[in-house]
Amino acid sequence: MKKTAIIGGGASGLICAIFCARKGVEVDLYEQNSKCAKKILVSGNGRCNITNTNLTYNDYFSQNPLFVEFALKEFGFLEFEKFCHSIGLLLDAKDDGRVYPLSNEAKSVASLLINYAKNLGVNFHTDTKITDIKKLLNEYDAVVVATGSEAASHLGGNSDGLEFAKEFGHNIVPTYPSLVQLHLDSKIVKKMSGAKVDGEVTLLINNKKKLTSKGDILFADYGVSGFAVLDISQSASVALMDSSHVSISINLLPSFNAQKLSSHISSLALNMPQFTILDILAGLVPLKIAQALLEDLDILSSISADKINVKLAKKIANQLLNWRLEVTDTHGFRHAEVSGGGVDTTEINPKTFESLKKKNLYFCGEVLDIVGKRGGYNFAFAWASGHLAAKAISRN
Numbered sequence: 001m002k003k004t005a006i007i008g009g010g011a012s013g014l015i016c017a018i019f020c021a022r023k024g025v026e027v028d029l030y031e032q033n034s035k036c037a038k039k040i041l042v043s044g045n046g047r048c049n050i051t052n053t054n055l056t057y058n059d060y061f062s063q064n065p066l067f068v069e070f071a072l073k074e075f076g077f078l079e080f081e082k083f084c085h086s087i088g089l090l091l092d093a094k095d096d097g098r099v100y101p102l103s104n105e106a107k108s109v110a111s112l113l114i115n116y117a118k119n120l121g122v123n124f125h126t127d128t129k130i131t132d133i134k135k136l137l138n139e140y141d142a143v144v145v146a147t148g149s150e151a152a153s154h155l156g157g158n159s160d161g162l163e164f165a166k167e168f169g170h171n172i173v174p175t176y177p178s179l180v181q182l183h184l185d186s187k188i189v190k191k192m193s194g195a196k197v198d199g200e201v202t203l204l205i206n207n208k209k210k211l212t213s214k215g216d217i218l219f220a221d222y223g224v225s226g227f228a229v230l231d232i233s234q235s236a237s238v239a240l241m242d243s244s245h246v247s248i249s250i251n252l253l254p255s256f257n258a259q260k261l262s263s264h265i266s267s268l269a270l271n272m273p274q275f276t277i278l279d280i281l282a283g284l285v286p287l288k289i290a291q292a293l294l295e296d297l298d299i300l301s302s303i304s305a306d307k308i309n310v311k312l313a314k315k316i317a318n319q320l321l322n323w324r325l326e327v328t329d330t331h332g333f334r335h336a337e338v339s340g341g342g343v344d345t346t347e348i349n350p351k352t353f354e355s356l357k358k359k360n361l362y363f364c365g366e367v368l369d370i371v372g373k374r375g376g377y378n379f380a381f382a383w384a385s386g387h388l389a390a391k392a393i394s395r396n
Helices: 011-022 039-048 067-076 077-086 104-120 132-139 158-165 227-241 258-271 277-282 287-296 310-321 378-396
Strands: 004-006 026-030 089-091 098-101 123-125 141-147 170-179 182-183 196-205 208-219 223-225 246-251 324-329 339-343 361-362
Touching: 004 158, 004 287, 011 026, 011 104, 011 378, 039 104, 067 378, 077 378, 098 104, 098 141, 098 182, 104 123, 123 170, 132 141, 132 158, 132 277, 141 158, 141 378, 158 170, 158 339, 182 227, 196 227, 208 227, 223 227, 227 246, 227 324, 227 339, 258 277, 277 287, 277 310, 310 324, 361 378
Parallel strands: 004 026, 004 141, 026 123, 141 361
Antiparallel strands: 089 098, 170 339, 182 223, 182 324, 196 208, 196 246, 208 223, 246 324
C-alpha cells in the first residue's frame, strides 16, 4: 500500500488526506497544533466563508496568476459542492457568490472534515512539528507540504513550508500580509478608535488612484480596519514592500456628492442658528469621527451655525468625502487572514502540484505564491490544490 505524509491539518491538508484515503492510500497527517483546522474555525467570523460560486484566475494575486486556472477548472464550485454533499455538508450560496455551510457554523465544517478523514483511516498526529522533511521523504512514497503561511501566527502560522522548499532549491517569492488592517500616520485616528461607518476607501499609490472598495470602515488606535480596508490591503501591502508612497482617501458619506453635502450643511446652519458645527455633523457621522474631523481641519467644534459660510461648508464637505491619510504599515502577519508570496509556482506542476525540483514532493494551499481576494477565494484554492495533489499521488 502506498504511504503518504501530509504536513499540516488545514483546509488543503485535510482535503488532500481525504481524497488520498478514498483511493486506498495510507495517510499520516502531521499537525503542529493540538487540533486541526484552526483557521477554518475562525474564518468568516466563525461562519466560514467556505468558497465562492464565481472563481477565475482574476480573483488571485501571484507572480504567475494563470497557475490557478487548471485547478479551479478541475475542482471548481460544482465539484466542491458535490464533495461536500458526499460527506453530509450542505452549502448556502449567497447572491454575491459567497458560500457558507448551511449550518452557518465553521465548527461543523472542521468537525465533518476531521471525522470523515478519521473514518477513512487517516492517521492524525497532532502536537507534532515536522523539522526534517528529507527524513520524511525517505520514509514515505509521497510528502505533501500543506503548512499554510506566516499569517495568523497565533493560530500556528509560520514559514516552515518555505524553509522545506528552500532545502530543494525552490525560489521563494517575498511574502507579505494580505487581508490585513492598515496603520496610519495620524494622531487623530486614535481619537476615533471604535467608531465605524459604512463608507468607501480609495487606495492611492504614489498619489495615483489604484482601487476603491466599499464596505464597513472601523477606526482603531493604530489606523483602520473593516471589510473595505481588507479589500485594498493586498495592493497596499505590496506597495509598502516596494517602498512606494501609500495613502488612502476615506469617503464617509458615499451617498452624497460635494455639492449636495455642502448645501445640506449650509441649509441646516441657516435653519438652526443655535446649533454648533458639531451638532450639524453629529447628524451625519458618529460623534467621535465628527470631533476628530473638525480637529484635523483645525475648526473649533463649538463654532455656532450662524458663523458657517459657504466656503467653510465646502471645506467640511470635502473632508467628509475625501479624507486623505498616509499609510505607514500593515498590522502585520499575526493579524493577517492570509499571506501573499511563497513558493514560486513556476517550479510547481499546475496539474499535479508536484515539485519540479524534487520527485514525490507536493505543495498545496497557502504555502504557494497564490493569494486570493476576500470572499472564499483562498479556501477555494486550498480545496482545489489539495484535491489535485491527492489525485496525482493516488494515480502515480
